[in-house]
Amino acid sequence: MRRAKLAAAVWRTRRAQGVQILEAGALGKIPWLVHGFTLRPGGASMLDGKRVFNLGRTDWDTRENVLANRGKLLTALGAKPMQIVSQRQFHSTLTRVLDAAPEQPVKGDALITRTPGLLLAVLTADCVPILLADTKRRAVAAVHAGWRGTLARIAEKTLGKMRMTFGTCPRDVLAVLGPGIGRGCYEVGAEVAQAFHSQFAHAAEWFEGPFERLVSDDTPNPLQWLNMHPPGHQPPPPSVHLDLLAANRWQLEHAGVPTANILASNLCTACRKDILFSHRAEFGRTGRLMGVIGIRV
Numbered sequence: 367m368r369r370a371k372l373a374a375a376v377w378r379t380r381r382a383q384g385v386q387i388l389e390a391g392a393l394g395k396i397p398w399l400v401h402g403f404t405l406r407p408g409g410a411s412m413l414d415g416k417r418v419f420n421l422g423r424t425d426w427d428t429r430e431n432v433l434a435n436r437g438k439l440l441t442a443l444g445a446k447p448m449q450i451v452s453q454r455q456f457h458s459t460l461t462r463v464l465d466a467a468p469e470q471p472v473k474g475d476a477l478i479t480r481t482p483g484l485l486l487a488v489l490t491a492d493c494v495p496i497l498l499a500d501t502k503r504r505a506v507a508a509v510h511a512g513w514r515g516t517l518a519r520i521a522e523k524t525l526g527k528m529r530m531t532f533g534t535c536p537r538d539v540l541a542v543l544g545p546g547i548g549r550g551c552y553e554v555g556a557e558v559a560q561a562f563h564s565q566f567a568h569a570a571e572w573f574e575g576p577f578e579r580l581v582s583d584d585t586p587n588p589l590q591w592l593n594m595h596p597p598g599h600q601p602p603p604p605s606v607h608l609d610l611l612a613a614n615r616w617q618l619e620h621a622g623v624p625t626a627n628i629l630a631s632n633l634c635t636a637c638r639k640d641i642l643f644s645h646r647a648e649f650g651r652t653g654r655l656m657g658v659i660g661i662r663v
């Protein structure tokens with residue numbers, strides 16, 4: 367009961383325009399800030415006979431529907447005069463500081479601004495959307511963190527760019543990690559485990575399964591291993607599960623954001639296809655969730 371009350375204070379759901387938007391209590395208290403993470407139900411798009419709130423380009427949806435949904439998002443947030451700015455994301459560490467909406471679509475995976483009226487957007491369907499707010503200098507950022515971006519420290523790099531551009535102190539930053547794929551549903555191969563192992567001393571803490579075995583150098587003789595099993599009966603290669611939230615939380619803390627300033631949703635996109643979109647759990651045929659943050663006009 368007490369815990370439920372506490373959770374409700376940390377996250378709340380805004381319902382308007384027939385759609386739902388998840389809001390973090392800590393950011394919701396800041397009067398100059400607009401933010402939210404969209405949920406799946408409602409919206410102008412139709413996917414497998416159901417209305418969905420799809421905010422990104424996909425092959426099954428129309429541009430008109432996506433634009434209508436983006437309009438609904440602005441109205442639902444009470445942010446009608448603001449302009450949504452999204453990017454063509456490509457799992458890079460390209461961070462971009464904006465002082466106006468770009469005239470041509472831009473590529474990158476993190477947007478930063480201190481200009482009122484720009485609603486910075488990150489599109490996801492399993493990757494972790496991260497919203498950052500420097501409460502002292504009134505700067506905001508929206509970050510796309512899949513495993514590649516996480517491996518290349520995109521959250522840390524975005525904070526570094528905010529520090530360089532605006533003098534942001536990490537201790538003044540509130541960080542919110544929206545719904546992404548949970549550890550239990552995020553199976554990754556040996557190459558991902560090895561890549562993290564080579565970049566982070568703490569990587570083992572973010573993996574579940576035989577991480578040490580996958581990253582150790584003494585690989586068994588493959589011929590000997592094959593001979594132990596009859597043809598067609600080889601066990602699948604060992605796999606591990608990656609906790610993207612934990613890896614990004616560590617990066618933010620490592621960069622100086624106080625633990626108490628970091629809030630993460632525990633909703634897993636793959637477990638909750640009823641209210642979220644999951645690229646992996648829906649085999650690519652799904653929509654895009656949008657996380658947005660901006661400074662009111």
Ligand SMILES: [Zn+2]
Pocket residue numbers: 547548550551634635636637638
């Ligand atoms: Zn899950």
